[in-house]
Amino acid sequence: MFFFPQNPNVTHNSNLYKRPFVESFEETPLLVAVLTYMGYGILTIFGYLRDFLRHWNIEKCHVARDREQQKDFVPLYQDFENFYTRNLYMRIRDNWNRPVCGVPGAKMDLAERVSYDYNWTFKHTGKVVKDVINMGSYNYLGFAENVGACADAAVDVTKKYGSGVGSTRCEIGNLDIHEELEQLIARFLGVESSMAFGMGFATNSMNIPALTGKGCLILSDELNHASLVLGARLSGSTIRVFKHNNMQSLEKLLRDAIVHGQPRTHRPWKKILIVVEGIYSMEGSIVRLPEVIALKKRYKAYLYLDEAHSIGALGPHGGGVVDYFGLDPNDVDIMMGTFTKSFGAAGGYIGGKKELIDYLRSHSHSALYATSMSPPVAQQIITSMKIIMGEDGSTLGRQQTQLSQNTTYFRKKLWDMGFIIYGNDDSPVVPLMLYMPAKIGAFGREMLKRNIGTVVVGFPATPIIESRARFCVSAAHTREMLDIALEAISEVGDVLQLKYSRRERPLPALGWMSEESLLQD
Amino acid sequence: MNFKNLREYLAWLYYQYLLITGIYVLEPWEKSIFNSILFSAIAMVVYTSYVFVPIHVRLALEFFSGIFGGQHSTMKH
Numbered sequence: 295m296f297f298f299p300q301n302p303n304v305t306h307n308s309n310l311y312k313r314p315f316v317e318s319f320e321e322t323p324l325l326v327a328v329l330t331y332m333g334y335g336i337l338t339i340f341g342y343l344r345d346f347l348r349h350w351n352i353e354k355c356h357v358a359r360d361r362e363q364q365k366d367f368v369p370l371y372q373d374f375e376n377f378y379t380r381n382l383y384m385r386i387r388d389n390w391n392r393p394v395c396g397v398p399g400a401k402m403d404l405a406e407r408v409s410y411d412y413n414w415t416f417k418h419t420g421k422v423v424k425d426v427i428n429m430g431s432y433n434y435l436g437f438a439e440n441v442g443a444c445a446d447a448a449v450d451v452t453k454k455y456g457s458g459v460g461s462t463r464c465e466i467g468n469l470d471i472h473e474e475l476e477q478l479i480a481r482f483l484g485v486e487s488s489m490a491f492g493m494g495f496a497t498n499s500m501n502i503p504a505l506t507g508k509g510c511l512i513l514s515d516e517l518n519h520a521s522l523v524l525g526a527r528l529s530g531s532t533i534r535v536f537k538h539n540n541m542q543s544l545e546k547l548l549r550d551a552i553v554h555g556q557p558r559t560h561r562p563w564k565k566i567l568i569v570v571e572g573i574y575s576m577e578g579s580i581v582r583l584p585e586v587i588a589l590k591k592r593y594k595a596y597l598y599l600d601e602a603h604s605i606g607a608l609g610p611h612g613g614g615v616v617d618y619f620g621l622d623p624n625d626v627d628i629m630m631g632t633f634t635k636s637f638g639a640a641g642g643y644i645g646g647k648k649e650l651i652d653y654l655r656s657h658s659h660s661a662l663y664a665t666s667m668s669p670p671v672a673q674q675i676i677t678s679m680k681i682i683m684g685e686d687g688s689t690l691g692r693q694q695t696q697l698s699q700n701t702t703y704f705r706k707k708l709w710d711m712g713f714i715i716y717g718n719d720d721s722p723v724v725p726l727m728l729y730m731p732a733k734i735g736a737f738g739r740e741m742l743k744r745n746i747g748t749v750v751v752g753f754p755a756t757p758i759i760e761s762r763a764r765f766c767v768s769a770a771h772t773r774e775m776l777d778i779a780l781e782a783i784s785e786v787g788d789v790l791q792l793k794y795s796r797r798e799r800p801l802p803a804l805g806w807m808s809e810e811s812l813l814q815d
Numbered sequence: 816m817n818f819k820n821l822r823e824y825l826a827w828l829y830y831q832y833l834l835i836t837g838i839y840v841l842e843p844w845e846k847s848i849f850n851s852i853l854f855s856a857i858a859m860v861v862y863t864s865y866v867f868v869p870i871h872v873r874l875a876l877e878f879f880s881g882i883f884g885g886q887h888s889t890m891k892h
């Protein structure tokens with residue numbers, strides 16, 4: 295018997311795919327991992343030092359603390375994440391929630407702010423940093439605009455309906471524009487019926503509990519979004535987690551579930567719901583949908599697909615992962631997505647069979663208790679969706695082509711430069727690995743110095759050593775903008791020594807060799 | 816990376832040191848504590864090795880030359 299070494303990047307059921315499915319997660323170099331842990335160790339020691347000083351009131355404490363009268367109670371504000379926020383996040387907080395003053399389109403204006411007390415408080419200087427290239431917004435198709443067809447239509451609709459509705463869908467908040475929107479979504483997705491909600495997060499967290507309950511089993515990907523996790527927990531079902539995008543792991547859980555049934559009683563599960571996302575927003579990976587559907591059919595489970603990032607952004611017609619893989623939308627039982635990303639609006643939808651939608655209309659909390667979607671937002675979605683579908687008379691698929699060209703170009707360039715980037719070759723979400731805690735802060739600051747706005751992410755959104763910067767490519771980016779951004783990234787990559795990749799690549803130009811790169815070779 | 820002069824290169828090396836140890840994010844007084852502890856530790860290591868290593872080396876040499884020298888002499892007989 296021979297055992298062939300298994301390459302995790304190779305698809306095992308390649309006959310299910312119409313096109314190559316290339317996804318890579320290069321291993322963390324050992325030295326980098328060790329240095330990263332060392333960095334966290336040093337920062338943790340200083341964190342304890344600062345906490346000690348705060349405890350004895352040698353230093354002023356700026357964060358929430360238990361009241362003096364309650365100091366013998368079980369502490370209300372203490373856990374590791376709190377320690378982390380206080381002692382690490384606060385030191386580099388200037389990289390996050392920076393006020394944007396204008397449309398966060400391909401370029402944006404940022405309010406300048408300064409801090410005189412090491413990021414505990416910020417002051418606005420009143421100045422504006424103009425024309426920062428935006429590499430962070432989920433504006434995949436470039437519909438975040440304040441001019442153009444979408445914005446005009448939204449203005450007209452505001453003049454007609456106003457901006458608030460003031461009631462829920464099942465009372466008197468059901469406008470004709472909502473019904474029009476839902477019919478359009480159903481047509482766009484190729485499903486029987488659909489329903490729109492005012493918030494994407496609530497669409498997940500309130501509809502999963504409407505679908506499953508006690509005695510049901512939810513199989514959830516380990517990297518699912520917080521809204522899915524919350525929904526699954528609220529439902530009271532048993533939750534089992536499979537490894538990210540790992541079909542062997544999913545199949546094993548499905549088999550076990552069917553063979554053993556519920557714990558103790560061994561009754562069969564009432565239903566089994568597989569919950570996956572289209573594009574994983576931190577990993578840039580695309581779900582192996584053909585295999586998931588094959589498994590779901592074989593084991594007769596239901597499938598809940600969250601297309602928050604993939605709808606509009608993937609597929610030749612912008613129809614999300616289903617379109618990308620050329621599958622039948624009716625194979626997915628519950629198609630969920632949001633309008634916050636590609637459509638430049640707000641809210642979420644659920645699409646599927648008519649019975650499903652009718653059931654949700656009368657059972658989902660966000661249909662019964664949440665005020666319905668604001669009319670200009672609904673109109674923004676309608677107009678942008680029509681543009682994607684080519685119903686406004688413009689060329690079909692223009693944004694999709696632009697986006698996929700930009701994605702390929704951007705990923706290829708970063709790859710050639712020797713960065714470790716994660717994810718699928720076709721995913722517009724591009725995570726670039728930074729690893730060390732200090733580099734999270736340094737990367738964001740250095741990029742902003744070069745007038746490029748990026749998102750940097752660390753623990754708890756990622757595993758502790760896998761801090762990263764995440765770029766979201768948009769159809770609104772021109773080639774020049776991407777080139778400027780790439781040049782800046784390369785420069786910062788040299789200054790911060792981020793070109794960790796040990797893939798075979800052309801020799802770098804001669805220059806001073808850093809100790810680190812010598813050690814890595 | 817291209818550097819104009821040695822000073823720039825040293826500044827860059829110091830920057831790498833800040834980033835790798837993570838003290839880049841610390842406040843200046845914390846940085847100086849870390850640096851002083853690290854450098855005094857290194858200084859002590861260097862000093863002890865300067866003081867003690869020669870003695871140990873000499874002792875070791877004597878020890879081994881005693882063994883081998885002794886064997887040598889016994890073999891001669």
Ligand SMILES: Cc1ncc(COP(=O)(O)O)c(C=O)c1O
Nearest residue numbers: 493494495519521575602632634
């Ligand atoms: C996978 C996924 N689902 C749901 C949401 C929540 O959507 P919204 O921001 O529209 O509330 C997000 C948002 O980031 C997401 O990434």
